[in-house]
Amino acid sequence: MEKSLILVKPDGVERGLTGTIIGRLEELGLKLVAIRMLRADKDLAERHYAIHRERPFFNDLVNYITSSPIVAAVFEGEEAVSRIRKACGATDPAQSEKGTIRGDFGLDIGRNTIHASDSPETAAVEVETFFGNEGTCEYTRIN
Ligand code: UDP
Ligand code: MG
DSSP states (O other): OOEEEEEEOHHHHHTTOHHHHHHHHHHTTOEEEEEEEEOOOHHHHHHHTGGGTTSTTHHHHHHHHTSSOEEEEEEESTTHHHHHHHHHOOSSGGGSOTTSHHHHHOOSSSSOSEEEOSSHHHHHHHHHHHHTTTOOOOOOOOO
């Protein structure tokens, strides 16, 4: 079954949106199989966003994601990656449709409230990055 990693970014945690965001994804019928709050350090942030290392926004991105606690979670379900990306909306909240997480809550392209894995392969790496030590849980989701 497909897994996807999400992060509630600092602007989401600080505005008390964690429950709302996790709830929206649970309401899709996806199964929450791991969750933790953490303050990412520079090393973790740089590893998570390594693909963007050469981009002009990389330093701002790393500074932002390490500026305050985040909530990491893993959801499991059919097509979890694409369904969560759709629920998140476009990267830039100004371009995201209403009803999506970023469209409803995102402040700007940096403070866009949520990260979500962009492919099942990326998800596997990201789940290992954030939950490698504890792993994920197994249970039956009753809808
Ligand atoms: N980002 C930014 N400026 C940009 C592009 C991206 O600050 O011009 C940030 C934005 O917060 C985004 C993150 O970098 O969520 C990762 O970028 P990506 O293109 O992977 O977007 P995502 O997968 O998060 O939609
Ligand atoms: Mg991305």
